[in-house]
Amino acid sequence: MIAFFFNPLARNTYHLLFIYITHREVTRKTHSSVFYIIVICILLSDSSATNKKMGADAIQTNGHDQAKLLTGGEKIQRLRCFVKNYEWGKLGPDSLVARLQEANSGGKVDAAVPHAEFWMGTHESGPSHVEFGSGQNEGSDNNKCMVTLKSWVLDNPDSLGSGVVGKWGCDLPFLFKVLSVTKALSIQAHPNKALAEKLHREEPLLYRDNNHKPEIALAVTPFQALCGFVSLKELKEVITNVPEITELVGSKATGQIFKVNEHDEDVKVKLVVRLIFTQLMSASSSETKQVVSRMKIRLISETKHRELSDKEKLVLELEEQYKGDIGVISAFFFNYVKLNPGEALYLDANEPHAYISGDCVECMAASDNVVRAGLTPKHRDVQTLCSMLTYKLGYPEILKGFPLTPYVTRYLPPFDEFEVDHCDLPRGKSTVFPAVPGPSVYLVIEGEGKLQTGSTQLLVSQGDVLFVPAHNEIHVTGESDLMKLYRAGVSSRFFQTL
Secondary structure (H helix, E strand, C coil), X not given: CHHHHHCHHHCCHHHHHHHHHHHHHHHHHCCCHHHXXXXXXXXHHHHHHHHHHCCCCECCCCCCCHHHCCCCCCCCEEEECEEECCCCEEEHHHCHHHHHHHHHHCCCCCCCCEECEEEECCCCCCCCEEEEECCCCCCCXXXXXXXXXXXXXXXXXXXCCHHHHHHHCCCCCXXXXXXXXCCCCCEEECCCHHHHHHHHHHCCCCCCCCCCCCEEEEECCCEEEEEEECCHHHHHHHHHHCHHHHHHHCHHHHHHXXXXXXXXXXXXXXXXXXXXXXXXXXXXXXXXXXHHHHHHHHHHHHCCCCCCCHHXXXXXXXXXXXXXXXXXXXXXXXXXXXXXXXXXXXXXXXXXXXXXXXXXEEEEECCCCCEEEECCCCCCCHHHHHHHCCCCECCCCEECCEECCCCEEEECCCCCCCEEEEEEEECCCEEEECCCCCCEEEEEEECEEEEEECCEEEEEECCCEEEECCCCCEEEEECCCEEEEEEEECCHHHHHCC
């Protein structure tokens, strides 16, 4: 009889209580062998029911900690994801992030709260959680157990693949996000590895990790951004046509730009641009407010005589959002980039940028390091930003991706940590994501479909986020008019070098 009590299926409190009462009543009235027959029937019945419940979300622990169970080694894991409510985020149903959070969490979001970023990964600033369910009452937290994806990966290192573990340790090397932007983000840049280590060592509360943060932004809706310095020719036009820059910097500094040309060495040109930009960003707050105000008055007055350029119109919009901010006037120094859905912008370390508006999927090395200097109420580190920039001039490369299948497009920036696939799948059509030697995170942002690997099949819809361990071929079938899915994974170029 003791053996029955140590059976994992008999540990349930209700079973133990029922067995105890049955034993007392049966042994009092009849032979004790009847008791054992009843116990065996209970256990067989429970085992049968449990086996029927075993599916994509049901986990039989057999006495093991659920957090350490790989559920067969190759199975997909559903993730609950983290949302950042920065004030620049979109509100209510206009926010793709809000819609994803509502679907991912199963709860209602507050329409009055901005929903800015949807994080998928292991970074401590916004960790995703693996969701273990009983297979019953989908959407109810009563039957669900959560552990961080980071702790799950630590317990299941094989899910990352040996190459990833050897290069980056037992962690995801990338961070996957969705952004919904209605107000300009800060003028910022991300440090390279060496600078990130230095900043984290010296100011760990401001710079939370020691990693670099190259990234890619892939437009889901029309998306606008400032990115990189304009060409030398355009910069000379800016200095000529925006007299307020000379007011803040002085004619001695701005005059240097007319003493260099395209045939000069890059170092010489960059030193001049750095001088002007650093002095501009270092201008006093009181003087900046006065000069920006005068610039606004001038531009509004000029609308009576001419059509303002797109950049001038943008500057007036930024002034409404961040009155008197140095970032308003410094916007003239940067390329104004407008991405159509499906186009992408990649940003290496030490390149200045500021997202302006729209929804995008973003992927980056696993870091949250940001150095800011304008268009923000947050901490500004002007000297660090101005000293770290590359001052490379010219329009950035726009990635349009390349087709893997009729339905899948890949975006492959020149970084080891990540690549992004975009899949648009009509109803009834199928595609295959080949097995790769590293982990992947899949996100459904629209529609419904089926996702299958081996014997595991899942119905997926908007807001579903799935962690797929290494070495799993994924078959996807669309079951709505259009299913939109994104995959983030370690760069295929990295595996070619192993």
